[in-house]
Amino acid sequence: MRVKRIVANISAGQIGAAKRFYGDVLGLEILMDHGWITTYGNESSAHVQISFATAGGSGTPMPDLSIEVDDIEAAYAKMSASEFAIEYGPVDEPWGVRRFFVRDPFGKLVNILAHL
Numbered sequence: 530m531r532v533k534r535i536v537a538n539i540s541a542g543q544i545g546a547a548k549r550f551y552g553d554v555l556g557l558e559i560l561m562d563h564g565w566i567t568t569y570g571n572e573s574s575a576h577v578q579i580s581f582a583t584a585g586g587s588g589t590p591m592p593d594l595s596i597e598v599d600d601i602e603a604a605y606a607k608m609s610a611s612e613f614a615i616e617y618g619p620v621d622e623p624w625g626v627r628r629f630f631v632r633d634p635f636g637k638l639v640n641i642l643a644h645l
Contacts, residue, residue: 601643
């Protein structure tokens with residue numbers, strides 16, 4: 530047996546609010562939509578990972594989600610232009626990532642990162 534996929538499930542009263550943040554700004558595709566659940570992703574790449582931590586690193590709170598992108602500056606510019614609340618960074622961390630924290634429409638703290 531092997532795990533094929535891990536999906537973060539976020540409770541949301543208005544799931545349509547996810548489209549602007551996860552679809553329009555981050556560019557994720559709708560992979561499944563049943564009306565009561567919508568799954569965003571990228572068909573071309575999916576990695577099975579799950580992290581457990583006691584803190585967010587560098588004195589930050591623990592983020593609810595971490596999303597790796599290929600261009601952190603572009604992601605930051607799009608989030609800033611879309612007026613989502615940036616709460617940390619962008620900053621180069623000592624463990625080799627550049628990242629920033631932003632709040633999604635549901636109040637979740639999202640760690641957007643790129644490896645240096």
